[in-house]
Amino acid sequence: MKVLLIGSGGREHALAFALAKSPLLKKLYATPGNPGIGKLATLVSIKVTDHSTVIGFCKSHQIDFVVVGPEAPLVAGLVDDLTKAGIKAFGPSKFAAQLEGSKGFTKDLCEKYGIPTASYGRFTKEAKALAYVRAQGAPIVVKADGLAAGKGVTVAMTLAEAETAVNEIFAGRFGEGECVIEEFLEGEEASFFCLSDGVHVLPLATAQDHKRVGEGDTGPNTGGMGAYSPAPCMTAALCAVALEKIVKPTVVALAEMGHPYKGVLYAGLILTKQGPKLIEYNARFGDPETQVLMMRLESDLLPLLVASVDGTLDKAKVSWRDETALTVVMCAKGYPGDVTKGSHINGLEQNFGAEVEVFHAGTALDGEFIVANGGRVLNVTALGKSPRDAQIRAYAAVDGIDWPEGFCRRDIGWRAIK
Numbered sequence: 481m482k483v484l485l486i487g488s489g490g491r492e493h494a495l496a497f498a499l500a501k502s503p504l505l506k507k508l509y510a511t512p513g514n515p516g517i518g519k520l521a522t523l524v525s526i527k528v529t530d531h532s533t534v535i536g537f538c539k540s541h542q543i544d545f546v547v548v549g550p551e552a553p554l555v556a557g558l559v560d561d562l563t564k565a566g567i568k569a570f571g572p573s574k575f576a577a578q579l580e581g582s583k584g585f586t587k588d589l590c591e592k593y594g595i596p597t598a599s600y601g602r603f604t605k606e607a608k609a610l611a612y613v614r615a616q617g618a619p620i621v622v623k624a625d626g627l628a629a630g631k632g633v634t635v636a637m638t639l640a641e642a643e644t645a646v647n648e649i650f651a652g653r654f655g656e657g658e659c660v661i662e663e664f665l666e667g668e669e670a671s672f673f674c675l676s677d678g679v680h681v682l683p684l685a686t687a688q689d690h691k692r693v694g695e696g697d698t699g700p701n702t703g704g705m706g707a708y709s710p711a712p713c714m715t716a717a718l719c720a721v722a723l724e725k726i727v728k729p730t731v732v733a734l735a736e737m738g739h740p741y742k743g744v745l746y747a748g749l750i751l752t753k754q755g756p757k758l759i760e761y762n763a764r765f766g767d768p769e770t771q772v773l774m775m776r777l778e779s780d781l782l783p784l785l786v787a788s789v790d791g792t793l794d795k796a797k798v799s800w801r802d803e804t805a806l807t808v809v810m811c812a813k814g815y816p817g818d819v820t821k822g823s824h825i826n827g828l829e830q831n832f833g834a835e836v837e838v839f840h841a842g843t844a845l846d847g848e849f850i851v852a853n854g855g856r857v858l859n860v861t862a863l864g865k866s867p868r869d870a871q872i873r874a875y876a877a878v879d880g881i882d883w884p885e886g887f888c889r890r891d892i893g894w895r896a897i898k
Contacts, residue, residue: 487549490841491767502782516840555581606650624654678740686714706892772805806870815855823885867896
């Protein structure tokens with residue numbers, strides 16, 4: 481098969497890493513890609529927001545299958561347009577991608593179909609949102625309704641924090657001012673990944689990530705500072721509950737709406753005393769969770785993705801390595817605030833060992849040099865017999881990379897190790 485992979489981050493490098501192993505793969509293209517992906521795929525320059533250009537490339541290059549990595553093209557309806565043009569593409573439709581594109585849509589769906597989640601209010605007016613916050617009190621959770629690159633959620637421990645978060649949303653920091661305000665839930669958080677073909681659901685694996693920039697899970701939220709898989713807190717029993725009470729009812733709901741969900745469902749869960757509850761859905765593979773999932777995946781990824789599109793997931797099986805995978809995100813200093821691009825990164829060509837992969841996220845080429853080109857820049861990922869073993873290997877590789885302008889958390893995996 482000739483495959484086009486869309487995206488440029490660490491998630492897409494990890495997907496390319498898995499796709500490149502497939503015996504079914506004849507040729508892998510990626511747009512825009514990054515220097516790491518470029519070692520596995522032919523990089524092409526396509527304006528992804530121009531769907532007709534994407535379709536034209538697919539037809540001229542006889543692309544058999546498109547894998548859409550990031551959320552923005554999904555929410556913009558790229559898969560719908562590819563499908564209409566007769567091009568097979570992995571990812572949900574524009575309507576179904578509202579599970580990530582609109583937190584209000586997801587909360588309303590949960591309420592209608594009895595899916596366990598936090599109680600909430602949905603607001604288009606700042607004054608009403610502020611009145612709701614003051615009536616509920618803190619702690620409370622304030623979320624921008626639309627896509628916000630993982631930065632639109634504030635877990636406000638004080639009323640002042642909550643009010644500031646509401647003010648920022650309605651000032652347009654995350655686009656159109658609409659917000660969802662939720663009750664604060666206590667419990668451990670975990671990620672649960674499943675594939676859906678619109679009817680059948682295939683559970684994949686669990687992971688936990690570290691959202692906050694500082695060690696001990698402190699400081700502002702980020703797109704993710706590291707992750708590990710499997711998540712020790714997600715027992716087989718809890719996975720079964722999440723599947724039956726959260727994921728499957730969601731797939732049924734979208735089918736009943738006339739928009740079957742085809743793609744990966746990434747459920748962000750919180751394990752409360754009442755059982756797992758949904759925090760949010762993502763309509764694509766997580767980042768940096770994909771990096772640890774692809775390190776553990778034993779099965780051929782490509783036919784699994786194709787089965788999601790073809791409606792044959794009931795015939796698919798998936799197998800995983802027993803080891804723990806752990807990834808450490810190396811960021812440019814200043815992240816998640818403003819960062820300086822262009823600093824040189826050395827030491828990436830060395831052999832870190834068979835159980836270590838360095839996935840590129842925000843990198844670029846400056847002549848022969850790899851340079852930082854974003855906030856989250858590298859994902860140093862390792863396999864180990866235990867979370868501690870994987871952590872030791874990952875940090876040994878981190879310490880072998882020469883990049884004075886970068887930083888990382890030094891405690892990724894602490895919860896699993898504890």
